[in-house]
Amino acid sequence: MIDPEPYSPQLRTAVVFTGTGTAGAYHAGVLRALHEAGVKIDLVAGRGVGAIAAVFAAIDGGQKLWGDRGFWDPHAVKQLYDWRATLRFAAWAMGAALLIVAVPLAAVAIGALVFPIDFVVRMTGIGGAAGLTGAYTRWVERMFAPGALPTWLPRLAVLVLGLAALTIAIETLVSFSGRRSRGNVWWRAVGGPLSVRDAFTRCWSALWDLVQGGARVKEPTPADLSARYVELLADNIGQPGFRELVIAAHDLDARRDLVFALVAESRRRDLIRRASTAQAEVRRAEVVDLAGPGRKHLSDAIAAALAVGVATDPHPMTFSPDSYWRGETHRLCDRPGVLLRLFDELTEVGVEQVIVVSAASAIDGPHALAPARLDGKGRIGEYLLSAEVSAVRDALQFAADRIPRVFSIHPQHNPIGPFDFAGEYDDRSDRRQSLSELLARGYEDAYRQFIEPVVGASGERVGV
Numbered sequence: 001m002i003d004p005e006p007y008s009p010q011l012r013t014a015v016v017f018t019g020t021g022t023a024g025a026y027h028a029g030v031l032r033a034l035h036e037a038g039v040k041i042d043l044v045a046g047r048g049v050g051a052i053a054a055v056f057a058a059i060d061g062g063q064k065l066w067g068d069r070g071f072w073d074p075h076a077v078k079q080l081y082d083w084r085a086t087l088r089f090a091a092w093a094m095g096a097a098l099l100i101v102a103v104p105l106a107a108v109a110i111g112a113l114v115f116p117i118d119f120v121v122r123m124t125g126i127g128g129a130a131g132l133t134g135a136y137t138r139w140v141e142r143m144f145a146p147g148a149l150p151t152w153l154p155r156l157a158v159l160v161l162g163l164a165a166l167t168i169a170i171e172t173l174v175s176f177s178g179r180r181s182r183g184n185v186w187w188r189a190v191g192g193p194l195s196v197r198d199a200f201t202r203c204w205s206a207l208w209d210l211v212q213g214g215a216r217v218k219e220p221t222p223a224d225l226s227a228r229y230v231e232l233l234a235d236n237i238g239q240p241g242f243r244e245l246v247i248a249a250h251d252l253d254a255r256r257d258l259v260f261a262l263v264a265e266s267r268r269r270d271l272i273r274r275a276s277t278a279q280a281e282v283r284r285a286e287v288v289d290l291a292g293p294g295r296k297h298l299s300d301a302i303a304a305a306l307a308v309g310v311a312t313d314p315h316p317m318t319f320s321p322d323s324y325w326r327g328e329t330h331r332l333c334d335r336p337g338v339l340l341r342l343f344d345e346l347t348e349v350g351v352e353q354v355i356v357v358s359a360a361s362a363i364d365g366p367h368a369l370a371p372a373r374l375d376g377k378g379r380i381g382e383y384l385l386s387a388e389v390s391a392v393r394d395a396l397q398f399a400a401d402r403i404p405r406v407f408s409i410h411p412q413h414n415p416i417g418p419f420d421f422a423g424e425y426d427d428r429s430d431r432r433q434s435l436s437e438l439l440a441r442g443y444e445d446a447y448r449q450f451i452e453p454v455v456g457a458s459g460e461r462v463g464v
Contacts, residue, residue: 014043017050021418023359027053028065029442045246051305060241093164192312222299249304250335260301262290284324304332336391353405360388381417
């Protein structure tokens with residue numbers, strides 16, 4: 001790859017945040033450093049959890065991510081992307097049922113200890129243990145009497161399992177929508193194992209705290225808050241701290257990527273239209289203009305970016321009747337490869353300089369392997385990290401021929417997986433690393449990899 005041309009604050013600059021889950025903490029650290037250094041940013045873009053950093057940075061709200069009681073407070077985000085409530089309840093119910101069934105086995109196991117102890121005591125002639133076997137026998141007789149364990153143990157096990165089945169059935173009924181689906185009805189109960197609800201709710205509440213200002217009123221619906229946010233950003237684009245916004249997600253039903261964008265009025269034509277009529281139709285199918293009829297779809301963009309393919313349920317988005325999709329409801333989710341599409345869109349809106357921020361670290365050589373993860377979230381996270389590194393590599397190679405100035409900020413080593421919100425053990429340092437350290441690492445990497453060697457080194461060339 002050819003070395004990029006020198007950084008220049010006079011050029012149209014975009015920052016792209018990419019990643020899943022805990023990567024958002026790294027994004028917040030990088031954003032804090034860029035904010036402190038006064039790096040000029042004209043456009044922010046995001047995919048995955050990077051959509052959160054982009055949405056806050058677009059309206060000069062980055063402090064809500066890293067400040068006191070910020071979004072990425074390690075104690076407040078431990079439940080993000082947790083196992084679905086019904087899945088957890090079903091697992092606890094199965095465990096409780098097994099414990100109930102194991103009660104008779106436990107009684108037998110106690111007997112396996114009582115009889116040898118009684119035998120040893122009798123053989124040695126030690127007093128004080130006489131009648132131990134008799135007491136155990138009487139206890140077993142009372143426990144296994146017709147009106148005791150044999151009667152209520154099976155009932156209790158059936159009751160616990162019944163409650164779990166009822167909970168799953170209720171969630172299955174609630175999941176029914178107006179859209180048709182194929183397959184047996186019980187497959188509705190088998191959704192994504194992880195829940196994205198807490199992540200979206202926390203993001204939306206923090207965004208409302210930022211948008212509402214000093215007024216203390218009830219939080220509006222996602223559609224209304226989307227409209228308020230868009231109005232605030234559209235009225236202030238070009239002012240200090242306000243930037244254009246682009247978010248990308250994947251449409252499972254249309255089998256194509258969707259781009260949600262709010263750019264300056266002078267750039268909207270470049271965003272929506274193309275030279276030929278055929279290209280214009282494709283753009284209508286793939287681009288949601290947040291400054292136009294799609295102003296209420298910002299919440300859909302964030303929910304779709306946060307939805308992890310297969311691991312969570314996709315986000316259903318209903319298009320307006322006058323859109324290209326004529327009021328259809330499509331299922332949206334994130335896709336690591338959509339990063340390449342983001343770069344393509346940036347070239348169309350005149351971006352000349354890109355800063356890519358990713359929390360995934362590549363493996364540069366042999367003897368750097370870590371033990372494979374056996375837990376469910378760890379296994380999903382390993383795949384996502386690998387896909388993320390590949391997506392970033394492909395996007396940088398694509399950008400090398402399209403954008404003359406592309407800079408990357410990423411950790412050299414990151415042991416924290418996408419869903420390790422409580423931290424993770426690091427084999428290299430032989431200790432546990434926390435989410436706070438990941439945020440601090442983003443801050444430090446931004447200075448070491450970009451601000452000092454790139455922005456600082458270009459200072460003497462500014463204005464030349």
